[in-house]
Amino acid sequence: MPKIIAIHSFRGGTGKSNTTANLACLLARQGRRVGVVDTDIQSPGIHVLFNLDPKDTPHTLNDFLWGKCDIGRAVYDVSRVLGPEEREKLFLIPSSIRTGDIARVLHYGYDINLLKEGYRKAIEQFALDYLFIDTHPGLNEETLMSIAIADILLILLRPDQQDYQGTAVTVEVSRQLEVPRMFLIVNKVPAALPGDALAAKVTAAYACDVAGVLPHADEMMALGSSGLFCLTHPDAVLSRILEDILRRITA
Amino acid sequence: MNPGAKKILLAGLAFAAVYGLLNNLSNIFLLPSAPIISLRPQIALPMAVGILVHPLAGFITGLAGNVIGDAISGFGAFKFWNWHIANGLMGFIPGLAVYRYIHRIDTVRAFGLLQGGIVLACAAGVGAAVVLDVLFIHLLTFPASFPSWILPAFLTDAVNGFILVPVILLLARRIRLTLETRTILMITGLLVVSILATAGAITWAVLDDLVSHSAMVENFYIAAVVSVLLLVAGFIAAIVFVRKVTDPLAGLARAAQAVEQGDYDLPGLAGVSARTDELGRLARIFEQMAGKVRERERTLQRQVDELKIIIDREKQAQDVSEIVETEYFRTLKDKARKFRER
Incomplete structure (x- = not known):
């Protein structure tokens, strides 16, 4: 049964796109067929991590939402990031970076049934096992849609008070949307903080499972958003934790 | 008989046979030494057996070996029985002195006990032989026997043991090469070589006069005693010197271990950090470092304690x-x- 995994955070800068891309790559590496949808229509960015040039993406999620094209035409094979010979493992549905396209979607909005139907078709057409939804931070109508559609919701937060408060709202709203499975991921944790203690506290505060605690990684910082950490540093602690997270959420 | 005792007895007797043969050889081929007591490097054997096997095995080697040696040399197996006891003691005492370090001699302390035990063993052995002679045998005359028997017996055995036993223990890997043992071995070696070379050169220079002028013999003994005293004094000084260097290092190692186990109180380091030399500086840096680590750990602990997730439920x-x-x-x-x- 294919699963839709939405990744959300209350505030920006939590490392959402990076985490999404890395988790998707790891799953693809394990032999699953994985898709990633960039629903961050206001500020798309994940295509950069997959080396997808907007010039090469004549069709995007925006085009599908306006009925300009079939969803299949907005799906791009980005398996090459896994290795030069790799094909048909990892797919991306990008958002348009053209300001006109962005304004139009934001102005008119779109319907959840249409989005859901698009995902269903993409999953079917490309025989996907997992579809990751990278969302815009905050709780606007579009992100609520992504949460409502998800089989598994991952909420990223950093260990600071603003994130703690916003995450509390997100968790409660997601519960009311009856998301089947929900996990928290604490990201950018200072290396000095004990991960286990932090995980226990977060679990207790939100009555929600913590899938993993990711340390603030200097290597990841150095790479910026130009590379996929789990591919370039497969043996680093961070990559191991990402693998653990996958094991937990796909169990 | 329990297996331990059997092993001690068998080893003692086996080495006694070797020791007896060597004693016989040195009675045939006299090495230059005193008129009656020959230079006996083989004394290192019962001492080494006493250390490597068991003090009692060393005792048996010394005692029975001397009986065998006297018997096959034609002196009569039990005529000089007081010297059998003397040899037994020389095999027994060094093993006893380093009994605590039976498996490894790896500190200056252990090495000092070893060498001290050897010298003490020779003094005790010769002393016992003299006392027994005075009480029962009446062969020695005083003061004439002192330079001709007693002193040479003590000096040759002590110097031979002092030099050869460490060599045997090194070969048997009982002396482990640590910073401490390397240093003390090097200094001891230099000490032995320099004093023996000087003494040897002097002896060689006056050898003819010694033979023709017996009056000079006494002066020669005085020189020998002074040499040995210098050796002992130098050795003690070396031990003190080496310990002044290695004790602080051991203290630093213990301190590092304590820090590794999360103990930042380093009372053992106070003496070291008071030194004005490089080791003192190292100790002070180490204390500062431990202080900073402790501070960091406390801060971290505070952060973890403060790591409260405060959620305003009303606002939520x-x-x-x-x-x-x-x-x-x-x-x-x-x-x-x-x-x-x-």
């Missing part, structure tokens, strides 16, 4: 209701429920 409820009570949310929820039910 308000924010949630603002979202979920909208028409949009209700519709969304219905739609989501529908396609989940599908």
